[in-house]
Amino acid sequence: MARALTVSIDAMGGDAGPSVVVSALLKAVQRHTDVGFLLHGDEAGLAPLLARQPRLQGRVTIVHAAERVRMEDKPSHVLRRGKDTSMWHAIDSVKRGEASVAVSAGNTGALMALSMFNLGIIEGISRPAIATIWPTLKGQTVVLDVGANVGATDEQLVDFAVMGEAFARAILGLKHPSIGILNVGSEEQKGNDGVKGAAQILRASNSPMRFHGFVEGDDIAKGTVDVVVTDGFTGNVALKTAEGTARLIAAYLRQSLKRSLLGRLGAVVAAGALNALRRKLDPRANAGGIFLGLNGVVVKCHGGADAVSFASAMDMAIDMARADLNARITADRGRIAAETAGAQAGDI
Amino acid sequence: MARALTVSIDAMGGDAGPSVVVSALLKAVQRHTDVGFLLHGDEAGLAPLLARQPRLQGRVTIVHAAERVRMEDKPSHVLRRGKDTSMWHAIDSVKRGEASVAVSAGNTGALMALSMFNLGIIEGISRPAIATIWPTLKGQTVVLDVGANVGATDEQLVDFAVMGEAFARAILGLKHPSIGILNVGSEEQKGNDGVKGAAQILRASNSPMRFHGFVEGDDIAKGTVDVVVTDGFTGNVALKTAEGTARLIAAYLRQSLKRSLLGRLGAVVAAGALNALRRKLDPRANAGGIFLGLNGVVVKCHGGADAVSFASAMDMAIDMARADLNARITADRGRIAAETAGAQAGDI
Numbered sequence: 001m002a003r004a005l006t007v008s009i010d011a012m013g014g015d016a017g018p019s020v021v022v023s024a025l026l027k028a029v030q031r032h033t034d035v036g037f038l039l040h041g042d043e044a045g046l047a048p049l050l051a052r053q054p055r056l057q058g059r060v061t062i063v064h065a066a067e068r069v070r071m072e073d074k075p076s077h078v079l080r081r082g083k084d085t086s087m088w089h090a091i092d093s094v095k096r097g098e099a100s101v102a103v104s105a106g107n108t109g110a111l112m113a114l115s116m117f118n119l120g121i122i123e124g125i126s127r128p129a130i131a132t133i134w135p136t137l138k139g140q141t142v143v144l145d146v147g148a149n150v151g152a153t154d155e156q157l158v159d160f161a162v163m164g165e166a167f168a169r170a171i172l173g174l175k176h177p178s179i180g181i182l183n184v185g186s187e188e189q190k191g192n193d194g195v196k197g198a199a200q201i202l203r204a205s206n207s208p209m210r211f212h213g214f215v216e217g218d219d220i221a222k223g224t225v226d227v228v229v230t231d232g233f234t235g236n237v238a239l240k241t242a243e244g245t246a247r248l249i250a251a252y253l254r255q256s257l258k259r260s261l262l263g264r265l266g267a268v269v270a271a272g273a274l275n276a277l278r279r280k281l282d283p284r285a286n287a288g289g290i291f292l293g294l295n296g297v298v299v300k301c302h303g304g305a306d307a308v309s310f311a312s313a314m315d316m317a318i319d320m321a322r323a324d325l326n327a328r329i330t331a332d333r334g335r336i337a338a339e340t341a342g343a344q345a346g347d348i
Numbered sequence: 349m350a351r352a353l354t355v356s357i358d359a360m361g362g363d364a365g366p367s368v369v370v371s372a373l374l375k376a377v378q379r380h381t382d383v384g385f386l387l388h389g390d391e392a393g394l395a396p397l398l399a400r401q402p403r404l405q406g407r408v409t410i411v412h413a414a415e416r417v418r419m420e421d422k423p424s425h426v427l428r429r430g431k432d433t434s435m436w437h438a439i440d441s442v443k444r445g446e447a448s449v450a451v452s453a454g455n456t457g458a459l460m461a462l463s464m465f466n467l468g469i470i471e472g473i474s475r476p477a478i479a480t481i482w483p484t485l486k487g488q489t490v491v492l493d494v495g496a497n498v499g500a501t502d503e504q505l506v507d508f509a510v511m512g513e514a515f516a517r518a519i520l521g522l523k524h525p526s527i528g529i530l531n532v533g534s535e536e537q538k539g540n541d542g543v544k545g546a547a548q549i550l551r552a553s554n555s556p557m558r559f560h561g562f563v564e565g566d567d568i569a570k571g572t573v574d575v576v577v578t579d580g581f582t583g584n585v586a587l588k589t590a591e592g593t594a595r596l597i598a599a600y601l602r603q604s605l606k607r608s609l610l611g612r613l614g615a616v617v618a619a620g621a622l623n624a625l626r627r628k629l630d631p632r633a634n635a636g637g638i639f640l641g642l643n644g645v646v647v648k649c650h651g652g653a654d655a656v657s658f659a660s661a662m663d664m665a666i667d668m669a670r671a672d673l674n675a676r677i678t679a680d681r682g683r684i685a686a687e688t689a690g691a692q693a694g695d696i
Binding site for chain 2: 109151184216217230234237242243248274
């Protein structure tokens with residue numbers, strides 16, 4: 001049976017191993033009945049796992065890869081020596097058109113390096129970015145870059161704004177998403193050269209993009225804008241700081257409730273509500289990071305992903321594969337670049 | 349009566365105005381019986397407020413200032429035109445030795461500009477930093493810079509490490525605080541040139557500083573190290589992102605508990621425990637930012653500070669004035685700089 005869409009999976013990437021991936025596949029095959037899956041990894045280990053799951057028969061194809069990328073492997077090493085790894089195979093399937101999208105829970109640096117090397121960067125964009133979806137008081141906000149790069153020039157921040165807007169339209173379904181650049185204050189004169197330059201380019205542009213201006217760290221969770229643009233260093237620190245804060249507060253809440261008899265009693269009575277909160281804060285519900293700006297779609301699932309989290313990364317991957325952002329990104333970025341060049345050209 | 353120590357206060361700085369400062373003073377005069385206070389601001393407004401508080405008689409001296417710095421004033425404007433403002437007067441009292449420390453809830457940029465201009469930077473340090481105390485799973489961690497600068501070179505990050513260590517010893521009372529540099533990963537090859545260069549200098553140094561290496565955003569709340577060093581852009585975004593996350597979770601908690609009858613009942617039963625949590629997360633309990641690296645101590649209180657928060661900023665200011673960090677900072681920084689110069693010198 002011909003499939004509408006195929007997802008290529010690195011079965012060996014996460015901390016937990018292939019059994020989590022198989023559990024995630026059991027959810028994915030039910031949710032997406034017209035999607036096929038390529039499972040890259042150690043055939044001897046994967047075949048018995050699949051054999052026990054009749055629902056995966058005919059939906060999942062194992063593709064043997066003799067090796068795997070480890071969490072501690074350097075990207076440069078994987079680029080030179082990683083041709084037989086399940087991660088390389090998973091991306092190569094996208095490159096060769098056998099699959100529309102790749103998903104891995106492996107080493108982020110290696111995954112980005114292999115994705116850039118094998119798929120290449122789309123026209124008009126100078127660096128890819130990793131986007132993530134952040135829960136907010138109003139709903140959801142896209143934040144990028146959360147770790148593909150360790151800095152960004154003004155032009156690269158403009159790339160991220162264009163990619164983030166296309167993503168928010170396609171995946172969050174927003175008609176006219178608002179864009180903010182993350183800064184240390186909202187006034188025009190604040191910030192480093194990168195954010196000031198990017199804001200100037202976006203303000204001067206006639207692009208239909210709804211550019212809000214600068215936003216601050218607390219604006220992310222407020223949902224002040226739909227897309228928050230930042231360099232990969234700041235974005236990565238912000239993301240992990242938020243995760244750390246959520247865990248700290250959860251620990252405080254447990255301590256506070258345990259300390260008194262009434263607290264313990266209240267916790268028992270409100271257990272349902274507290275569990276609902278726990279699910280909302282659970283990082284497993286987060287699909288992880290989406291690589292934008294490549295000639296092909298790659299989704300990075302958390303290294304410590306369980307089946308719930310891996311399955312939601314597959315959902316995201318399938319949404320991304322269907323959205324086809326890249327034509328839009330190239331056109332939007334080209335328009336802004338042409339405007340900037342036009343504005344900067346001297347009279348002759 | 350001669351005072352052991354005098355605190356200089358900008359009475360006109362915060363959003364709430366002088367009445368909050370007077371309420372805070374009522375707490376401070378009780379806690380610190382040997383401390384005197386200079387209150388800079390509009391005498392016509394301040395005198396009646398003080399007259400109503402007999403406990404402040406003889407402890408607080410009003411020093412008239414005709415003008416005030418507004419939250420929207422640009423630092424460059426305040427530097428040129430601000431000589432008659434309460435903020436300028438408050439810092440000038442420290443410069444002239446009339447007070448040991450200044451406290452303001454005003455415009456952070458103006459306060460830093462006036463502090464640098466009037467007090468100057470201590471020997472051996474190239475840029476001041478703003479430090480803050482962060483609650484963690486283990487207790488408290490010092491984080492700096494959270495906003496004095498919009499970037500930092502490797503040498504400036506080393507400055508911050510030295511200042512943060514001296515602060516952690518003096519204010520947190522730690523004998524041998526551990527230091528980490530905030531980065532996007534813990535491996536040596538990760539990060540931008542600034543953090544890699546700073547780590548190299550600190551690793552190579554024979555300074556007794558306990559340098560842990562790189563830490564990530566979630567390590568702040570974990571309490572992995574006692575001092576987290578970062579540039580002012582990243583630190584400011586991390587601080588505000590954490591504040592935003594705490595507010596988001598508090599909102600989720602309220603929603604979850606309100607949604608069901610049992611949730612509402614549990615919240616009533618556990619009200620004491622939930623209020624204890626609220627106090628722990630309350631930003632008012634946080635003293636704000638401490639300016640390090642200046643020839644004089646300046647403490648910045650939150651703009652939206654209430655009396656509790658302003659009083660804890662005064663506590664912090666008094667602790668800082670008594671600690672006398674600067675001699676230690678200059679000596680420690682000088683030793684590391686000499687080692688670096690020695691290691692880099694070519695053979696002749």
